[in-house]
Amino acid sequence: MKCAVVYYSKTGVTKRIADQIQAKFNADVYLVEPEKAYGGFLSSVARVVGEKISKKGAALKTAVSDFSSYDTVFIGFPVWCGTVPDFMQEYIRKANLAGKRIIPFATASATGKESSLNTLKSLLPNSKITDYFYTSSRQKGDVKGWIEGIE
Numbered sequence: 001m002k003c004a005v006v007y008y009s010k011t012g013v014t015k016r017i018a019d020q021i022q023a024k025f026n027a028d029v030y031l032v033e034p035e036k037a038y039g040g041f042l043s044s045v046a047r048v049v050g051e052k053i054s055k056k057g058a059a060l061k062t063a064v065s066d067f068s069s070y071d072t073v074f075i076g077f078p079v080w081c082g083t084v085p086d087f088m089q090e091y092i093r094k095a096n097l098a099g100k101r102i103i104p105f106a107t108a109s110a111t112g113k114e115s116s117l118n119t120l121k122s123l124l125p126n127s128k129i130t131d132y133f134y135t136s137s138r139q140k141g142d143v144k145g146w147i148e149g150i151e
């Protein structure tokens with residue numbers, strides 16, 4: 001399968017999974033970043049909450065890429081405030097992923113497993129979401145086993 005990995009990672013946890021996907025599937029990697037990088041944990045939480053209240057999410061640093069040549073797109077993100085980070089949601093909304101197989105992977109401390117998947121389903125009504133992977137500090141997922149099991 002010709003696949004891409006689209007991800008954001010602030011502290012490297014999601015990136016480690018993206019790197020393993022890249023190695024296994026020889027995937028092209030697309031890093032999604034906010035124009036202004038987020039700082040430490042507390043300042044990031046404060047900023048994200050402010051952005052949610054003002055309904056003005058972070059601007060994207062990266063232009064949305066053309067995924068038309070891929071059949072499968074992995075989408076990775078840290079759970080932020082219970083779901084997919086808002087700027088990542090904006091990227092997903094803008095990317096044309098209709099008809100694609102989407103394989104999401106989320107990392108978190110403890111929460112956001114179902115809500116992140118529900119957010120993705122509503123953002124991608126015309127894509128085929130399969131093999132969703134979630135791992136958290138509290139409930140560690142088996143990354144290697146998950147990647148090996150993807151067909």
Ligand SMILES: Cc1cc2nc3c(=O)[nH]c(=O)nc-3n(C[C@H](O)[C@H](O)[C@H](O)COP(=O)(O)O)c2cc1C
Nearest residue numbers: 009010011012013014078079081082108109110111
């Ligand atoms: C702004 C912010 C909000 C977060 N919100 C949540 C949350 O709602 N639930 C959770 O379990 N973890 C939350 N976390 C923790 C991250 O999801 C977790 O540390 C993740 O694995 C970090 O991935 P990264 O290293 O790829 O950035 C939050 C972290 C940040 C910075």
